[in-house]
Amino acid sequence: MIQSADDSSYLVEVADGVLRLSFNRPEFGNAMPSTATTPLTALFRAAQADRTIRCILVRGEGRIFSAGGDVAGFQRSLSQTKRERAEDFGRRLGVLRGLVDAVMAFDRPIVASVRGAAAGAGLLYPLVADYVIGDETATFVFAHQKVGLSPDGGVTVLLPGVVGERMARTLLLTAAKVDADEAKALGMLHRIVAGDALEQEAAKMARRFARAPQKAIRLAKTLLRDAPLRSAATQLDAETAGIVACVTDDDFEEGVNAFLEKRAADFPSTRTA
Numbered sequence: 354m355i356q357s358a359d360d361s362s363y364l365v366e367v368a369d370g371v372l373r374l375s376f377n378r379p380e381f382g383n384a385m386p387s388t389a390t391t392p393l394t395a396l397f398r399a400a401q402a403d404r405t406i407r408c409i410l411v412r413g414e415g416r417i418f419s420a421g422g423d424v425a426g427f428q429r430s431l432s433q434t435k436r437e438r439a440e441d442f443g444r445r446l447g448v449l450r451g452l453v454d455a456v457m458a459f460d461r462p463i464v465a466s467v468r469g470a471a472a473g474a475g476l477l478y479p480l481v482a483d484y485v486i487g488d489e490t491a492t493f494v495f496a497h498q499k500v501g502l503s504p505d506g507g508v509t510v511l512l513p514g515v516v517g518e519r520m521a522r523t524l525l526l527t528a529a530k531v532d533a534d535e536a537k538a539l540g541m542l543h544r545i546v547a548g549d550a551l552e553q554e555a556a557k558m559a560r561r562f563a564r565a566p567q568k569a570i571r572l573a574k575t576l577l578r579d580a581p582l583r584s585a586a587t588q589l590d591a592e593t594a595g596i597v598a599c600v601t602d603d604d605f606e607e608g609v610n611a612f613l614e615k616r617a618a619d620f621p622s623t624r625t626a
Contacts, residue, residue, distance in 0.1 A: 354392075355399045355406075362389045364414075365396065370407035370563035370623060371556070372400055376475075379415025383475070384423045390448050397455035407563040407623065409459065410555060411478045412466040416490070421473020424500060446505060449474065453507040456481055460571045462562035466555035467491040468548065474506035481511055483574065484562075485541065486555050488548040491533040493541055498528045514581075515540055566604035567622035 355372065357364045362385060366373040374396070376383035385393070400406045413419050430438045456463075456477060465471075465479040467487035472494035479485045479493070497504050504525055512521040516539045524531065536542040546554050562570070572595040580588050599605050603621040611618035 354395055355403065356396075358389055358392055360386075360388070362386055363393065367406065369560055370405060371559045372406045372409045373556075373559075374409060374411045376411075376413040376419050379413070379417065381423070382417045382420035382470070383413040383415065384420040385474070386423050387445055387448070390445075390452050394448075394452040394455045397452070397459055401455070401459050404567070406461070407565075407567060408462045408464060408559045410464045410466060410559040411482070412552075412555065413468065415469075417469035418465075418467045418471040418491075419473075419475030419478070420470065421475040421506065424473070427500065449506060453477060453510075457507065457510075460575055461567070462559075462565075462570065462574070464555055464559045464562065466551055467542070468551060470494050472496055476508050477506045477511070479541065480508065480515055484543055484558055486544045486546060486551065486558060487533055487536070487542050488546060488551045489533050490548065491536060491542060491545070493529075493531040493536050495524045495527075495529050495531075497525075564620070564623050566599075566602070566608060566618075566620045568602045568604060569599050572598065 355365060355367065358377075362376070362378055364373075364375040364377045366375075376385065378384060378386075397409075400409060430441060433441060462483045463478070463481060465482035465485045467479055467485060469490050470492045471479050473496070476493065476495070495504070495508070497508075508525070509521075512524065515521075516524065520539060523529070531539065531541065533542060533545050537545055544554070576588070576591055576595060579591070583591065607620055608618050
């Protein structure tokens with residue numbers, strides 16, 4: 354369901370085709386409790402099914418984007434036997450897998466607005482995002498090994514596509530902490546803005562995506578996502594199929610007419626909600 358969490362651990366607003374997801378536990382570094390995983394999964398699945406939602410903007414309340422999972426809660430597992438602990442983590446990570454799948458399956462743009470640290474499972478959102486904007490405090494923390502864990506939350510799937518496989522190895526194996534300037538150089542951040550401009554600039558980019566021709570933008574994202582899994586010939590066939598699908602869409606007619614008339618396009622697919 355497209356709504357805020359019952360416990361207010363995250364907040365949801367929808368306006369102008371943009372779903373604004375705000376992590377809302379600033380006193381805990383916006384670490385998400387395990388109870389939030391299932392409703393967050395339902396949120397992303399509902400957004401995928403709702404064509405009036407044309408972009409998702411992810412941000413955190415306060416000074417930290419998200420510390421990921423609730424590491425303080427790991428202390429409880431120390432009282433379990435090793436077998437109990439393994440079973441418990443296997444169950445919890447199975448639930449987390451559903452969230453990662455749902456976030457990665459969203460076929461419209463995702464914008465991440467990063468203030469402060471993104472760490473652990475919180476890295477999922479800026480790594481999967483199509484556009485990441487941050488202020489000078491934005492920091493990406495790959496600290497799984499500091500508590501004796503290997504990466505999770507889709508990090509090993511997504512990070513190599515952002516920074517390259519070799520740099521991904523370096524970041525993960527050294528438990529790196531990457532500041533805003535280095536993150537921009539590595540391609541993890543697209544833009545750094547002043548702290549007092551971050552919210553406005555992130556919202557502006559989300560609205561820009563929400564005004565884009567929807568079939569064209571969904572196909573572009575899907576084509577890029579699937580390209581590494583296909584041969585060149587299959588990918589070229591998919592590109593052709595995408596164009597053929599687009600030229601039958603009302604957005605194509607509006608785009609061509611707007612270009613010829615030298616005006617801004619008002620794409621029909623963006624006129625709802």
